[in-house]
Amino acid sequence: xxxxxxxxxxxxxxxAGEGKRMASSVPKxxxxxxxxxxxCHVIDTAVQSGGTHHAIVVGNQAxxxxxxxxxxxxxATIHEQKERNGTAHAVLAARNAVTNSYDDVVVLYGDVxxxxxxxxxxxxxxxxxxxxxxVLGFETxxxxxYGRLLVSSGxxxxxxxxxxxxxxxxxxxxxxxxxxxxxxxxxxDVLDGIRNENAQGEFYLTDAVEVGRSKGLSVIAITVPEExxxxxxxxVQLAEVxxxxxxxxxxxxxxxxxxMTAPHTIQFxxxxxxxxxxxxxxxxxxxxxxxxxxxxxxxAFSHLEGATVGEGAIVGPYARLxxxxxxxxxxxxxxxxxxxxxxxxxxxxxxxxxxxxDAEVGKKxxxxxxxxxxxxxxxxKHRTNIGDxxxxxxxxxxxxxxxxxxxxxxxxxxxxxxxxxxxxxxxxRSQQVNLTGKAQMLxxxxxAAKATKS
Numbered sequence: 001x002x003x004x005x006x007x008x009x010x011x012x013x014x015x016a017g018e019g020k021r022m023a024s025s026v027p028k029x030x031x032x033x034x035x036x037x038x039x040c041h042v043i044d045t046a047v048q049s050g051g052t053h054h055a056i057v058v059g060n061q062a063x064x065x066x067x068x069x070x071x072x073x074x075x076a077t078i079h080e081q082k083e084r085n086g087t088a089h090a091v092l093a094a095r096n097a098v099t100n101s102y103d104d105v106v107v108l109y110g111d112v113x114x115x116x117x118x119x120x121x122x123x124x125x126x127x128x129x130x131x132x133x134x135v136l137g138f139e140t141x142x143x144x145x146y147g148r149l150l151v152s153s154g155x156x157x158x159x160x161x162x163x164x165x166x167x168x169x170x171x172x173x174x175x176x177x178x179x180x181x182x183x184x185x186x187x188x189d190v191l192d193g194i195r196n197e198n199a200q201g202e203f204y205l206t207d208a209v210e211v212g213r214s215k216g217l218s219v220i221a222i223t224v225p226e227e228x229x230x231x232x233x234x235x236v237q238l239a240e241v242x243x244x245x246x247x248x249x250x251x252x253x254x255x256x257x258x259x260m261t262a263p264h265t266i267q268f269x270x271x272x273x274x275x276x277x278x279x280x281x282x283x284x285x286x287x288x289x290x291x292x293x294x295x296x297x298x299x300a301f302s303h304l305e306g307a308t309v310g311e312g313a314i315v316g317p318y319a320r321l322x323x324x325x326x327x328x329x330x331x332x333x334x335x336x337x338x339x340x341x342x343x344x345x346x347x348x349x350x351x352x353x354x355x356x357x358d359a360e361v362g363k364k365x366x367x368x369x370x371x372x373x374x375x376x377x378x379x380x381k382h383r384t385n386i387g388d389x390x391x392x393x394x395x396x397x398x399x400x401x402x403x404x405x406x407x408x409x410x411x412x413x414x415x416x417x418x419x420x421x422x423x424x425x426x427x428x429r430s431q432q433v434n435l436t437g438k439a440q441m442l443x444x445x446x447x448a449a450k451a452t453k454s
Contacts, residue, residue, distance in 0.1 A: 015110030016059025086202030
């Protein structure tokens with residue numbers, strides 16, 4: 001059962017940590033997974049779970065993190081934790097947001113980007129069903145180092161840190177994820193009751209269990225997938241989380257009707273859109289802003305960024321589509337073709353070894369091997385327009401700005417710097433001269449020069 005749709009939810013996302021083990025000049029939570037900062041993944045999931053507002057607690061390089069959050073969403077407020085005095089202290093940095101009239105308050109972490117919306121929803125459902133505090137826990141085969149969740153008669157009795165646990169308690173495999181949900185009416189009373197009487201002198205959110213029980217509140221733990229709760233502390237864990245995210249995305253697309261010949265070799269960006277009946281061969285990288293329409297094929301070792309591939313189009317192998325590329329229905333960009341800011345018309349073919357930049361290629365045009373659009377003069381970019389049905393001969397250089405009219409041809413090896421009218425054939429070549437015996441003379445000269453150097 002999902003929470004009643006009328007229930008409101010505040011997510012408090014803790015994103016103040018320094019992340020020293022990342023060995024990085026930027027805060028841990030802004031390191032990307034699938035091209036999106038981890039904290040933004042958490043915000044997106046909170047939205048999917050019905051979160052109506054997000055309080056982001058920042059600390060280390062607060063302005064940088066705040067700017068990234070603000071550019072990502074307009075439904076978040078920023079709260080700075082000026083001193084790092086523990087997780088409960090961090091949540092209280094967002095006191096102003098917590099005091100607003102939300103039904104549920106869920107505490108998440110900016111370095112736990114794999115959390116599922118269903119996982120957050122399960123915690124909120126438990127609040128709706130009568131719990132005051134919900135702790136998310138997971139079962140694991142190796143609980144070493146994790147806090148243990150001690151449950152009795154359906155109630156969470158305590159969270160016992162590994163170092164403080166008895167031998168019997170260390171046998172418990174139900175572990176604390178750190179993620180908690182509170183009924184709004186009780187959260188401030190509980191958090192204000194937490195003390196820092198510990199070796200670190202910090203206010204720990206885990207102590208909310210003991211404080212809540214002392215106040216007669218219902219405190220429970222629910223089981224969620226361990227994978228959902230994985231946090232990132234160093235780059236090894238960041239790579240592991242990236243791998244899991246990619247696997248999830250591949251499986252989602254496979255179930256949605258996408259064919260992949262070697263799924264584990266394909267890398268997706270968080271915003272990649274792949275429609276049903278697309279075929280993806282091995283070793284493909286999707287960077288930001290790519291959409292591939294139904295029936296298209298992306299062949300092996302291709303790299304796509306900021307591109308739209310139309311229905312039934314074919315890309316690759318070894319193709320590079322750069323930002324601004326639009327491939328029409330049934331078009332083709334073959335091996336070692338690079339495109340940039342180019343609109344490729346329906347049925348047009350750029351089969352191999354060509355660069356098409358700042359250009360428009362008409363319907364059913366054919367671009368021969370070795371063709372380049374010379375679009376940059378060292379200061380400015382210029383456009384090339386190639387009409388419908390045009391045939392561009394191999395090794396043609398199109399010096400922009402230039403227009404090639406409908407159904408025109410260019411001869412192989414031409415440098416085209418002037419417009420070509422519709423149905424015309426453009427030939428630009430210097431006269432060929434054959435010098436009798438010259439090759440033999442040159443060989444003898446070069447051999448003598450080499451011998452002298454030796």
